[in-house]
Amino acid sequence: MIHFSPEIGWWSKAIFWYVFINLWMCIGFAVVVFIGGISDLKYLLKAMDEAPTDAMDDGRVVESSDEVKG
Numbered sequence: 001m002i003h004f005s006p007e008i009g010w011w012s013k014a015i016f017w018y019v020f021i022n023l024w025m026c027i028g029f030a031v032v033v034f035i036g037g038i039s040d041l042k043y044l045l046k047a048m049d050e051a052p053t054d055a056m057d058d059g060r061v062v063e064s065s066d067e068v069k070g
Contacts, residue, residue: 004012 002016004016006012
């Protein structure tokens with residue numbers, strides 16, 4: 001059972017509800033972000049699986065002769 005201090009007056013209840021509401025809002029936000037992150041990760045992995053691969057790609061970055069130098 002929650003006991004509010006009579007010495008503090010109404011502030012005791014106000015601070016309790018402020019912390020309680022903010023705690024649940026933070027938990028709800030964390031759940032929404034977690035679910036969104038999982039769905040984005042699934043989308044990323046599916047897109048990577050379906051993307052065409054280039055056998056000639058060895059990971060190097062070379063300057064193209066088509067690039068305009070300026």
